[in-house]
Amino acid sequence: MHVRAFIEQLERLAPPGLAEDFDAGKIGLVVEGRQEITRVCCALDATPFVVNTAVMASADMLVVHHTPIWTPLTTMTGHIAGLMRALLSADINLYVIHTNFDRAPEGVNDALAELLSLRDVVPLSLGCIGTTTLSLSEISLRLGGHIRVWGKVDKIGRLAIVAGSGFDPALLAEAEVLGADAFLSAEMKHSVARTAPLPCIEATHYALEAPAMQRLAGRMGWQYIEDPPLLNSVP
Amino acid sequence: MHVRAFIEQLERLAPPGLAEDFDAGKIGLVVEGRQEITRVCCALDATPFVVNTAVMASADMLVVHHTPIWTPLTTMTGHIAGLMRALLSADINLYVIHTNFDRAPEGVNDALAELLSLRDVVPLSLGCIGTTTLSLSEISLRLGGHIRVWGKVDKIGRLAIVAGSGFDPALLAEAEVLGADAFLSAEMKHSVARTAPLPCIEATHYALEAPAMQRLAGRMGWQYIEDPPLLNSVP
Amino acid sequence: MHVRAFIEQLERLAPPGLAEDFDAGKIGLVVEGRQEITRVCCALDATPFVVNTAVMASADMLVVHHTPIWTPLTTMTGHIAGLMRALLSADINLYVIHTNFDRAPEGVNDALAELLSLRDVVPLSLGCIGTTTLSLSEISLRLGGHIRVWGKVDKIGRLAIVAGSGFDPALLAEAEVLGADAFLSAEMKHSVARTAPLPCIEATHYALEAPAMQRLAGRMGWQYIEDPPLLNSVP
Amino acid sequence: MHVRAFIEQLERLAPPGLAEDFDAGKIGLVVEGRQEITRVCCALDATPFVVNTAVMASADMLVVHHTPIWTPLTTMTGHIAGLMRALLSADINLYVIHTNFDRAPEGVNDALAELLSLRDVVPLSLGCIGTTTLSLSEISLRLGGHIRVWGKVDKIGRLAIVAGSGFDPALLAEAEVLGADAFLSAEMKHSVARTAPLPCIEATHYALEAPAMQRLAGRMGWQYIEDPPLLNSVP
């Protein structure tokens, strides 16, 4: 498939118009490689391990959620030089779907809702609220562990979920108004926790977003490359 | 003691000139109460529990690390109206020492270094690096639990510490150059973890900063009010 | 009446959508008190006298034209701490109608036009122009004295009025084009007076705006609290 | 005298380095005319009357306090086109001394202090405070009438004065701390009057600043052109 056709296909799955303004220039074809696309890899992040695996797999295209060039750059050194050397030398394309995929049907938040078997789902400005019968332990299990619970959770009936870094006071307020009993997201900040109107369940960013990339890879017949951050709780 | 004398005393302990620019207008006497100061309470945050405890204790002054009015406001509603009603009705002063106390001698980072028994301490732009003989379990114990370790830690010889939200790429790079084996702070972000040059130990913001306020209260003969966020790991 | 119902009522009288952009966040419920509204006071400004009178009157709500928190604040000290202490301790709500009430039907400018018996009124971008048969002395009398006349006024047929601080070169130019013979407003500046295309009648801000609040109070059955600034001309 | 020499002379009287930042590009030689300066006129403002009088007097140079081009312009129409036509056709230079003359020795504030016979003068950030034995009526007389008094004035011992538009909350607070009993300036605003910590005496901008230009003209042997705004109080 020509890269143009591949991009059109991806733009249907994750329409660029759905992206947040801050993603301008940071989604779509972020690194340009060869034009003929036969073999596609997919991952959450373009880590060195992911890129090297894609190179070893002779991929023509790597689809990820997080761009490796977030801060606009005028030099090509260190970590980013290494990544670009690997991608450009092997002529691999890198395509990024970020907040446009968060919001897309069957996108990041939809995949998370499905992973947690939410029912009667209603949308939030970002993410959604749905009914769950899972206990905290079961939620932890489905997310691969490492969850932290801020505040007191009895029984969760309605659960708000926002994949990624979603503990925003305005979103929390919206979820409370819409009847959520708890709020699941990643990267809690102390100042937010102190005034949160709901108990908050903090998972890792990776645990909340990688499932959507894995499902996308499965659906499209691409090779999914798993590379979670190494994380341990003590004790 | 007159409030002016009290403020002079505090300005010696936490000189306003040490504060970051973003703290302008957000430290010092944040709420003005009565002028005679006899009874002083101290805490990390001005939570409803902390304020009510100070009122019950007939305090004239409450000293905290985090201002409750971070975002400049033009209305007095909801959570902040409740706090202000409690403070103003009881005529209690609220005094904030933030980044000026982070950097002060015997301040937030010094207290943390002491809590962890660091030796041969050298300063970072923010925080410091010192030699520790503690294991991860011992560090966790001293910090009251809830630590998460990002990356692989063998033996820590030199430990970088930054109280509060200090996982900044520039600070991490500085710590690496200065020979740190690991970096302890709070509020890790996925994007930082993915490219961190050092293994990172993530504690809670509260665990890293509250000890300094407690020590300050002890040193000054004030009443310390403990109010950690309710936090549990699952599983 | 519940405060929500009261607010809905006020939003019909002074629709927030009519406000200037600079009023964003500075109108509506500026201080949140108790939820049940039985007794309402009304004044132009939330001065200490006005607030104390409202407290003495056991008011649940005070409606004013000018917010006491114009500059966004991060501290609660001095004058504003006194006001907030009085309002919050007594659990009184403070509701502000500003430029949305200037423009509303029966609002500030309409009330002024009526006070001056203007006829054949046509709107300006702000304020209006109407025919008057009043002499300068009669205008002064109706406004409670203290008017100053800049330039030479013979007979006023058509009078432009802008309640508040309206001596703006663009408004003056508009009024001239629309046939005004004189322009009435408050807070003349030297630089504007020097190039004004029309004779200007300067009253006090209070004299031009308080009548609208008094009429509103009368219409709604609220207690109006008069508190003009103390002002004397010499000689 | 060559215009360069004339400018050097004026820069000694009103050093440009004393000017406020907002005066950048708006003081000094604002309109360039002929190079030989024999006859100089002086006034507070470059009004049409002042400019025409200077033309009639065959002046080579007109020195004023307020620039006629305050707002940077890209067109030359209306009022300003008329002024520029008169000045440029007659080849007259226009030189502006503004906040640099406010602060200069024997400048605007010094002239005002002298006019009011202030003694034991101490400086403010802008303006000064001095002891007066004048009554309000005598002050009014010396300023040519039209003063308004905000608040209650008993006996003035120490009087703060700021020529021009100086009713600034920070200046008022400074004057109160330094022991002023009243504050004299021009262009009072309602919002400032409502929270002023001192009684305020409001004169006209012209009355406060023109004396300095008149004295300067006298000292230098220039022709002073008086052109106060036409102002009457009613009743």
Place this chain on the structure above:
Amino acid sequence: MHVRAFIEQLERLAPPGLAEDFDAGKIGLVVEGRQEITRVCCALDATPFVVNTAVMASADMLVVHHTPIWTPLTTMTGHIAGLMRALLSADINLYVIHTNFDRAPEGVNDALAELLSLRDVVPLSLGCIGTTTLSLSEISLRLGGHIRVWGKVDKIGRLAIVAGSGFDPALLAEAEVLGADAFLSAEMKHSVARTAPLPCIEATHYALEAPAMQRLAGRMGWQYIEDPPLLNSVP
């Protein structure tokens, strides 16, 4: 004709709404002169020669493409004082049609396309593309000489043209996509030339834009004043 009627006529020829945002306040009646318009001159720039010629011709109005007051000014000195003195003393109006005339039918780009006999013209965001049978020598001849060719030009079939300073990377890319073989404009920059996707023909700004003013003058019966910059190639 009254100047208002003249302006209405020009606004039909070069509608202000077509202008770029950066032209705000810099087109239309830039210098206001007498109201009765009998004699009109026209040129590309308001140079001293052009203005003096208009004065000698007893013109009431001078129509130009480039405003002489591009940078907003707060002083009237040097070059601009000379121009304004000449215009204002003679009471001549100056009217500017800039990017609104670039885009107008029969405007600057249309006149250039006609001068070069382009056929099958399609528009660009700015300028247009058309078929030419002219050689480079013939193009040079029609433009009065002084063209420079960047890159290798064989035969030009489709020529992109942008009057004025149009060597913009985005415009070049657009022209390439639309099938241009070469791109004609003025004021090439080294950094643009180095990555241009098309051979570029650089004429002078004057050569590309003056023809439109000359044609306009012919069409309207105005006196056209030619004043090209003096330019010679060496060798």
Place this chain on the structure above:
Amino acid sequence: MHVRAFIEQLERLAPPGLAEDFDAGKIGLVVEGRQEITRVCCALDATPFVVNTAVMASADMLVVHHTPIWTPLTTMTGHIAGLMRALLSADINLYVIHTNFDRAPEGVNDALAELLSLRDVVPLSLGCIGTTTLSLSEISLRLGGHIRVWGKVDKIGRLAIVAGSGFDPALLAEAEVLGADAFLSAEMKHSVARTAPLPCIEATHYALEAPAMQRLAGRMGWQYIEDPPLLNSVP
């Protein structure tokens, strides 16, 4: 030589502190390659031809004047992807010396002054003025042709030179005051030419700056790669 040592050497030749603010982040090691530097190439621009020549020459380091990443980028596509692929695949370092080399002793402007045999040289804010005995034809010859002369040049005694794009009104005014008879630079704009106080000699950006890179290469024993833009005058 290790790349660190090489950089130290270059920082002595072109101290980063001499650079303009707009060069922040755009000079120094712009692309990071291998650490051992044996073979160095040098050119004005990192064009595809230059980069490919450096690759063919097995260079470890390429030193240029203009960074290829001027606009901060968040994607790696098109022209820049090609350049980066070539550099990164071959592990070549790219080092940029720009305005710091313009101002350095024996830097860009010094080399140009030497090429033109200027004597009695005095510095400008940027560039310099010196005495020349060359005719326009001889200047053109030394610069490789393609010069254009704006205005009338009789005999040049004192010549101002600014390598690169230096036709700035403030620089032109400075040169006139310092006694220049003509001003040599590149990239003349119509608006500047129209009000230039001096005759201007316009060469190409390349002709003015490349000699310095060539001399530097000669001095250091590096391989210089010549790649002027293809440019022809017609007729």
